[in-house]
Amino acid sequence: MPFTDHTLVTMMDSILDRVAKDCGRRNSSSPSTSGDIFEPSSSSNAKLRATLVVWINGLLPSLSLPVNASDEELQSYLVDGTILCQLLNKLKPGFIPEFGGSGLSSSLGSENVKRFLSAMDKMGLPRFQASDLEKGSMKIVLECLLTLRAEFMPDVGGYGSTTPLSCKSGSDVAHRQELSSTHSSPSSAEGRRKIGSDSKFQRALRSPVMAEPSAALLHHVGHKFHEVFQLKQGGYADLPPSKISEMMKSNSLDIAPTQSLLSVVNEILDESIERKNGEIPHRVACLLRKVVQEIERRISTQAEHLRTQNNLFKTREEKYQSRIRVLEALATGTSEETQIVMNQLQQIKSVKIKMDAEKRNEDHDVVRLMKEKDDHSQEIAALKQELEIAKKAHEERCLEMEKEARNTQQKLEERLKDVEILLKESQHRAKELETFSESKSLKWSKKENVYQIFTEFQLGALRELKFASQSIKQEVVKSQRSYAEEFNQLGVKFRALDHAAANYSVVLAENRKLHNELQELKGNIRVYCRIRPFLGGQKEKQTVIEYIGENGELVVVNPSKQGKEGRRSFKFNTVYSPASAQAQVYSDIQPLVQSVLDGYNVCIFAYGQTGSGKTYTMTGPDGASEEDWGVNYRALNDLFRISQMRESTFKYEIKVQMMEIYNEQVRDLLSSDANGLAVPEASMFPVNGTADVLDLMDKGLRNRAKGSTAMNERSSRSHSIVTIHVQGKDIKNGSSMHSSLHLVDLAGSERVDRSEVTGDRLKEAQHINKSLSALGDVISALAQKNAHIPYRNSKLTQVLQASLGGQAKTLMFVQLNPEIGSYSETMSTLKFAERASGVELGAARSSKDGRDIRELMEQVASLKDTIAKKDEEIEQLQLLKIQKNVSPEANGEKRSPSSFSDADNEERLSDMLSDSGLSVGTETDECDESANPFPEGYKRPENTNKHKTAHKIPRPPQKSERDSPKASNGLRKSTSAANMLAKFTKGGSRWQ
Numbered sequence: 003m004p005f006t007d008h009t010l011v012t013m014m015d016s017i018l019d020r021v022a023k024d025c026g027r028r029n030s031s032s033p034s035t036s037g038d039i040f041e042p043s044s045s046s047n048a049k050l051r052a053t054l055v056v057w058i059n060g061l062l063p064s065l066s067l068p069v070n071a072s073d074e075e076l077q078s079y080l081v082d083g084t085i086l087c088q089l090l091n092k093l094k095p096g097f098i099p100e101f102g103g104s105g106l107s108s109s110l111g112s113e114n115v116k117r118f119l120s121a122m123d124k125m126g127l128p129r130f131q132a133s134d135l136e137k138g139s140m141k142i143v144l145e146c147l148l149t150l151r152a153e154f155m156p157d158v159g160g161y162g163s164t165t166p167l168s169c170k171s172g173s174d175v176a177h178r179q180e181l182s183s184t185h186s187s188p189s190s191a192e193g194r195r196k197i198g199s200d201s202k203f204q205r206a207l208r209s210p211v212m213a214e215p216s217a218a219l220l221h222h223v224g225h226k227f228h229e230v231f232q233l234k235q236g237g238y239a240d241l242p243p244s245k246i247s248e249m250m251k252s253n254s255l256d257i258a259p260t261q262s263l264l265s266v267v268n269e270i271l272d273e274s275i276e277r278k279n280g281e282i283p284h285r286v287a288c289l290l291r292k293v294v295q296e297i298e299r300r301i302s303t304q305a306e307h308l309r310t311q312n313n314l315f316k317t318r319e320e321k322y323q324s325r326i327r328v329l330e331a332l333a334t335g336t337s338e339e340t341q342i343v344m345n346q347l348q349q350i351k352s353v354k355i356k357m358d359a360e361k362r363n364e365d366h367d368v369v370r371l372m373k374e375k376d377d378h379s380q381e382i383a384a385l386k387q388e389l390e391i392a393k394k395a396h397e398e399r400c401l402e403m404e405k406e407a408r409n410t411q412q413k414l415e416e417r418l419k420d421v422e423i424l425l426k427e428s429q430h431r432a433k434e435l436e437t438f439s440e441s442k443s444l445k446w447s448k449k450e451n452v453y454q455i456f457t458e459f460q461l462g463a464l465r466e467l468k469f470a471s472q473s474i475k476q477e478v479v480k481s482q483r484s485y486a487e488e489f490n491q492l493g494v495k496f497r498a499l500d501h502a503a504a505n506y507s508v509v510l511a512e513n514r515k516l517h518n519e520l521q522e523l524k525g526n527i528r529v530y531c532r533i534r535p536f537l538g539g540q541k542e543k544q545t546v547i548e549y550i551g552e553n554g555e556l557v558v559v560n561p562s563k564q565g566k567e568g569r570r571s572f573k574f575n576t577v578y579s580p581a582s583a584q585a586q587v588y589s590d591i592q593p594l595v596q597s598v599l600d601g602y603n604v605c606i607f608a609y610g611q612t613g614s615g616k617t618y619t620m621t622g623p624d625g626a627s628e629e630d631w632g633v634n635y636r637a638l639n640d641l642f643r644i645s646q647m648r649e650s651t652f653k654y655e656i657k658v659q660m661m662e663i664y665n666e667q668v669r670d671l672l673s674s675d676a677n678g679l680a681v682p683e684a685s686m687f688p689v690n691g692t693a694d695v696l697d698l699m700d701k702g703l704r705n706r707a708k709g710s711t712a713m714n715e716r717s718s719r720s721h722s723i724v725t726i727h728v729q730g731k732d733i734k735n736g737s738s739m740h741s742s743l744h745l746v747d748l749a750g751s752e753r754v755d756r757s758e759v760t761g762d763r764l765k766e767a768q769h770i771n772k773s774l775s776a777l778g779d780v781i782s783a784l785a786q787k788n789a790h791i792p793y794r795n796s797k798l799t800q801v802l803q804a805s806l807g808g809q810a811k812t813l814m815f816v817q818l819n820p821e822i823g824s825y826s827e828t829m830s831t832l833k834f835a836e837r838a839s840g841v842e843l844g845a846a847r848s849s850k851d852g853r854d855i856r857e858l859m860e861q862v863a864s865l866k867d868t869i870a871k872k873d874e875e876i877e878q879l880q881l882l883k884i885q886k887n888v889s890p891e892a893n894g895e896k897r898s899p900s901s902f903s904d905a906d907n908e909e910r911l912s913d914m915l916s917d918s919g920l921s922v923g924t925e926t927d928e929c930d931e932s933a934n935p936f937p938e939g940y941k942r943p944e945n946t947n948k949h950k951t952a953h954k955i956p957r958p959p960q961k962s963e964r965d966s967p968k969a970s971n972g973l974r975k976s977t978s979a980a981n982m983l984a985k986f987t988k989g990g991s992r993w994q
C-alpha cells in the first residue's frame with residue numbers, strides 16, 4: 003500500500019506517542035523520588051564552592067581565589083595540592099613539613115595531594131582520592147574540605163556560616179543527609195572505601211544521625227557546650243553537683259555532639275573501672291543514664307532514618323529495574339507489539355528513505371526550479387526595466403514629436419497665412435499689372451505710331467546725311483593734302499628752331515658762367531649774421547643788439563658802458579633779426595647751392611657760442627616740420643629739385659657723408675663703427691630723395707658726440723660736417739663735373755673761462771678754440787688772397803680745404819645770443835666774423851687786385867646787359883615756337899592727328915622746351931639780381947622784399963606759386979610762354 007507523506011507522519015506520531023505513554027506509565031509506577039535526589043542542585047553546589055573559597059581566601063589572603071569560581075576553576079587551583087597543603091599548614095602549622103610550591107610538575111603536584119590526603123588520614127578526617135581531584139569530581143573534594151573546615155572551625159559547622167540559622171531549610175538538611183548517606187551507603191563503593199579505613203566508632207560518629215548538630219545550632223550555643231562538657235581536671239566523680247545538673251539539662255545534651263556524649267560515657271565508664279569498687283556516684287549515674295538516653299534516642303532516630311532511606315532506595319531500585327526492563331524490551335524487540343511496531347517502523351523507514359530520496363530529488367527539482375524561477379524573474383525584471391526605459395524613451399519621443407508636430411503645424415499655419423496674404427497680394431498685383439499692362443499697351447501702340455512717323459522722318463534725314471558725308475569726305479581729302487604740305491613747311495621751321503635751340507645751350511652755358519661771375523663778385527666769402535630770439539618767454543630780457551640795418555649793419559651795445567663808447571657797429575652781407583624765418587634765411591643762400599650743380603665747391607658753416615642757434619640754422623629744431631627745416635635739408639632738397647629739372651640735359655648723382663671732428667679726431671657719423679678715420683674713407687651714401695636724406699641725417703645726428711657744460715646741457719662740442727658730393731654729366735656732350743657742398747655746424751665758440759670747465763671739458767674747449775682760430779686764419783688768408791693758406795693747422799681746415807679757397811664759395815652764419823650775459827661772447831664772435839668777412843680787408847683787396855668797387859659795378863652792369871640780350875633772344879625763340887604750334891588752330895584749320903605722331907619733331911620740340919624752361923627762369927631772375935648794384939661792397943636795396951627777389955635764383959614754380967594768383971609777376975611772365983608751349987606737347991606736364 004502506498005504511503006503518502008501525511009499517513010507516514012501520522013503513523014510516526016502515533017508510534018512515538020505510544021512509546022512515550024508506555025514509558026510514562028512505567029515511570030509513574032515507580033516511586034516518585036526522582037534521580038535528582040542523588041544530585042546536589044547546581045545552585046547549592048555553587049554556594050558550597052563560594053563558602054569554601056571565602057574560607058580559603060580568609061586563611062590564605064594572598065591567593066584571592068574568585069568567589070564564584072566554577073568546579074573546573076576550583077579544580078585547576080587545587081589540583082597540584084599546594085593550596086591544600088598551605089591550607090592545612092595554616093590550620094595546623096607545620097603539619098605538612100615539606101611540600102613543593104605552585105607551578106609544580108604533575109608528579110610533584112600529586113605528591114602534595116598525597117601529603118594532604120595522608121595528613122587528612124592522620125587527623126582521622128574523611129578524604130577524597132587523588133584521582134577525584136584529577137578527574138574533576140569536585141563534589142567529593144568539596145565535602146572533604148567542608149569537613150576539614152568544620153574540624154578546625156566547629157563553631158561555623160560543616161556547611162558554612164554565611165546562611166542564617168532561620169534560613170536553614172529542611173531541604174538543606176536533607177541535602178546534607180543525602181551527601182552523608184552517599185558516603186555511608188553500602189551501595190556506594192566510594193563511600194565504603196572512604197569510610198572503610200575508619201574505626202566502627204568513628205563510622206558511628208560520622209553517620210548523619212551521630213554527626214554534630216547543625217552548624218547554626220552550634221553557632222547558637224557557641225562556647226557553652228565546651229564549657230559544660232569539657233573536663234578541665236579530675237573525673238566526673240569529682241564534679242560538683244551544679245556542674246552535673248547543668249550537664250544534665252536537656253538543652254546542653256541536645257546541643258552536645260554525639261562524639262562528646264560518647265566520650266562522656268567512655269570517660270565515666272573508664273573512671274568506674276579505674277575505681278575498683280565500680281561504684282558510680284548517683285549524680286554521675288544520672289548523667290550517664292541521661293547521656294545514654296540521648297544516644298539511644300539519636301540511634302533510634304538514625305535507625306528510623308535508615309529505614310526511610312532504605313525504602314527510598316528500594317523504590318528507586320525498582321524504578322530503575324522497570325526502566326531497564328523497558329529498555330531491554332525495546333532493545334531486544336521480543337514483544338509482539340514492538341515487533342509490529344518495528345516492522346511498521348521498518349516499512350516506514352524504507353518508505354521514508356524512498357520518500358526522502360524522492361523528496362531530495364524534489365528538493366533538487368525545487369531548488370533547480372527556484373533557481374530557474376529566480377533567473378526568469380531576474381530576466382523578467384531586466385526586461386521590465388528595459389521595457390520601462392523603452393517606454394519612457396518612447397513617451398519622450400512621442401512628446402517631442404507631438405511638440406514638433408505642434409511647432410510644424412504652427413509654422414505651416416503661419417506659412418499658410420503668409421501664403422494666403424501673398425496670394426492676395428499677388429492677385430491684387432496681377433490685377434494692377436493687368437491694368438498697367440493694358441495702359442502700357444495702349445501707350446506702346448501710340449508710341450509705335452509716333453516711332454513709325456519718326457523713323458520715316460529719320461530715314462529721310464539719313465539719306466540727306468549720306469549725301470552730305472560724301473561731300474565732306476571729299477573735303478577731308480582736300481584738307482589732308484593741304485595739311486601735309488603745311489606739316490612739311492613746319493618741319494622746315496622746326497629745323498630752324500632746333501638750330502636756334504643749339505645756340506640756346508651755348509647761351510645757357512654762358513649764362514651759368516655769368517651767374518658764377520656774379521656770385522664771385524658778391525664775394526666768395528660771405529658772412530651772414532643771425533640773431534637768435536629769446537627763448538621760452540624771455541621777452542622782457544634786455545638785449546645787447548641795439549640796431550639791425552637793412553644793409554647788413556649791426557650795432558651792439560655794451561651793457562656796462564654808457565653812450566657812444568658802449569656802442570660798436572658791424573657790417574656783414576646780411577643781418578637776420580630774431581624774427582627771420584628759416585625759409586627767408588635759406589632763400590639768400592640758395593644761389594650758392596645752385597652753384598654746386600654748376601660744378602662749384604661750396605662751404606656753408608655756422609659759427610657762434612653754445613646755444614646761439616647754430617644747429618637751428620643748419621639743421622632746424624628737434625623734430626622740425628618742413629617749415630622749420632634748416633639749411634642742410636633745404637639745400638639737399640634743392641639739389642634734388644634742380645637736378646630733376648635738368649635731367650634732360652644733365653644726369654646728376656648725389657652722395658652724402660657725415661662726420662664730426664671731436665678733440666681733433668675725425669669720426670664717421672654714418673658708420674656703425676664710429677672710430678676715428680681718415681677723411682676720404684668716411685662712408686658715402688647715395689641719396690635719391692628727401693626721405694633718404696632725412697634718414698641719413700637722423701643717423702648722423704644720433705651718433706654726434708654730445709656732453710654737458712655749465713653753459714648749455716645740450717651743447718655739442720664737436721664740429722659736425724655734412725658733405726654732399728655731386729657728380730654731374732652733360733647728356734649731350736658727355737662732359738662731367740664734380741663738386742661738393744660742405745654744411746658745417748661748428749662747435750660752440752665760447753671762451754674757456756666762461757665755460758668754467760676743467761679736465762676733459764677743458765681739453766675739448768681748447769681743441770675747439772684751436773680749430774676755430776685755424777678756420778678764422780684760413781678764411782682771413784683767403785679773403786686777403788694770401789699765397790699761403792694755413793689749412794694744415796687743424797683737422798677742420800684740412801677737411802674743408804677743398805671747399806675753402808680757389809673757386810670755392812664760402813658762407814658763414816654768425817650766430818648771436820642777444821642776452822646781456824652773453825655780451826662778451828657776442829663781441830668775440832662778431833670780431834671773428836668781421837675778420838673772416840674781410841670787410842675790414844676790403845680796402846686791402848681793392849688795392850691788391852686793382853679793382854675798385856666802381857669797376858666791379860660796371861662789370862655787373864655789362865653782365866646784366868648781356869643777360870638781358872640773351873633773355874630777349876630766348877623770348878623770340880619761344881614766341882617763334884608758339885606761333886608755329888598755334889598757327890594751324892589760329893588759321894581755323896583742323897589739326898591732323900598724324901601731325902603729332904612725328905616722333906622726331908616731337909622730341910626736338912620737347913628738348914627745346916625743357917631748355918627754354920630753364921633759361922627763361924634763370925634769365926628773368928638774374929635780371930632782377932643784376933638790378934642789385936654792388937655799391938659799397940655788400941649794400942642791399944632798401945626794401946626787404948626787393949632784397950629777397952634780388953637773391954632769388956631761377957627755379958620752377960613751386961606748387962604754392964602755381965596755385966596762388968599772387969605769384970610774382972616776373973615768374974608768371976617768365977613761365978607763361980613755357981606754359982603755352984607745354985600745352986601743345988605731351989611733356990607739358992613737366993611744369994604742372
Ligand SMILES: Nc1ncnc2c1ncn2[C@@H]1O[C@H](COP(=O)(O)OP(=O)(O)OP(=O)(O)O)[C@@H](O)[C@H]1O
Pocket residue numbers: 533534535537580610611612613614615616617618619623624714716717718748749750817
Ligand atoms: N632763430 C631761432 N628761432 C627760434 N629758436 C631758436 C633760433 N635759434 C636758436 N633757437 C633755439 O635756441 C636753442 C639753442 O639753439 P641751438 O641748439 O641751435 O644752438 P647751438 O649754437 O647749435 O648750440 P650748440 O653749440 O650747443 O650746438 C634751441 O632750443 C633752438 O631751438
